[in-house]
Amino acid sequence: MPGSVKERALRYGMVTLVWLLAAVVLAGCFLTENVKGKLSHKINEQQDVVYYNGTGLLNLNKLDEFLERKAGSQRIIQYTIEGDPLFMELRYEGDKLSVTYDNTEDAFGSKEISMYTCSTLERKEESTELKYTLTGCEGEYPEAELLRVHYGLSEQADFGFVLQYGVNRRNEINTLEQRLVKDLQDGRTVEASDFRLPHAKLQSIYRELVLAGYMQDKTLTEACNRKPAVTYALLVEMNGNERNFAWSECDQSADGKVMTALAQSIISEVQESELYQALPETKGYYE
Template sequence: MSLLIFLAAGCSVQIAGISDEFKGYNQQDHNVIESHGQIDNPQYLDEFIRSVDKGEDAEVRIVSYTSEGDPVFKDLNFNGEEIEYKLDTTQDQFGADKVSKKKCKEINRIDRTKETVYEVSCGKNTSPIDLLTIDYDANRQDSFEIDFSYDNGNRVNISTQKQSLTVQSDENIITQNGFQFTEAQLNQIYKLLVLENYMEEKDLSARCSQSPDYSMTVTINGGQRVFEWSDCDEGADVADMTQMAERVIDIIEKTQSYRNVFE
């Protein structure tokens, strides 16, 4: 059973505008979904770029939902030589109601501090077309809190809401109050969560122990996700979630509060 909880509040409001008629697009293969700032399946664009680099045929669709819940489609098809870009706004009731196509030579992923941009170039005298922008600026959220515990010989727990860090060994418990990430560190964690598609259900099944190695609660704009798992579990998402968690741990253990515990 996937150990994941979604409390209906801010995060659910962000996707509430999607009409039932178009929810099926989320389930289709190789669809990247952009809905009110939430991104699902961005890895399909990375797979498409890798195929282009290898000269292999590939296709991908980006479905972007307007504020009214209407889908706009961006289709990319690579035939081994060039990329066909198709923009379909026929189902956007306030859009141009047309399908336009362009032949493009290049697709790029541009990584910046607070965002990743995917774009295609379709001519020397034209500006690149923005396909998708993934925002990693946690400050743009009304609220972003994380409660995370893990076992590295000691049991470590951090809570941004309580501003606390606790390290528990067999002998004693040490607590550092006033714990905070820097803005850059918080954005790094937010980026890891976004790239891991934290809004989607995760298969963290086939538990190998009663006490999980990792426990993570993510609260954004009143919506909440809870994950619990061990790296020896056999769920399909365990390896990726563990890799993400280990990178978060690396950020935690570079904070001054963590270092103070062991000085």
């Protein structure tokens, strides 16, 4: 089921997308040239990296795949505060990166299409942010930030989640009510007392949520032709707002795969804890 959106734009400030030419071409920092042909303005939400101002990021993994294969092209689209799209395309041409920037749909922009060349795209991850930087660029400034993703948990006023999973969702990880429930798969469940996750694990889980684009609507399904089937329900609360998702292991859509990977990451974080490992082992199994 799609997540309900209650967030206010700009409330979170989790992702800052710095568009190289939007900032520096006007200041004359880069040697650029206008080009006649514009980029396609049809957005592919399955392939393009898309940043919706204030409400999250789609398909960040596509940028990682582009960086690793060092071939082909990748588009990045940012929406301005006013809701206008800005288009950028990175394309490998031999051992160089050709960068095309198109702001012709920006009501407050210069309405130009510009092109320049850089040598590499670098990815650097720190404890609370992930940064992509173009290096070896032509012009006065050889290095410029392309994309910065923030996931510092300490920057948020409050954060909590509830993940229910398994057959009939009998397992539960609940940081809002400090509940940890394990399904023993023999008709019984067992609950840990005084369940709390340390800040380091909460930070790690928050990072996974941000990189999965949890603030965007997801097209998910709970339908499944397997018996029994593993299903998931995830509630995330942040700064007084909430997101809800529900899906099954059978959902092999792009969104379904992302959410299942996210759930498995959260489960792994919790199952590594001493509190979880102290719970009784599973007694039975589902047929």
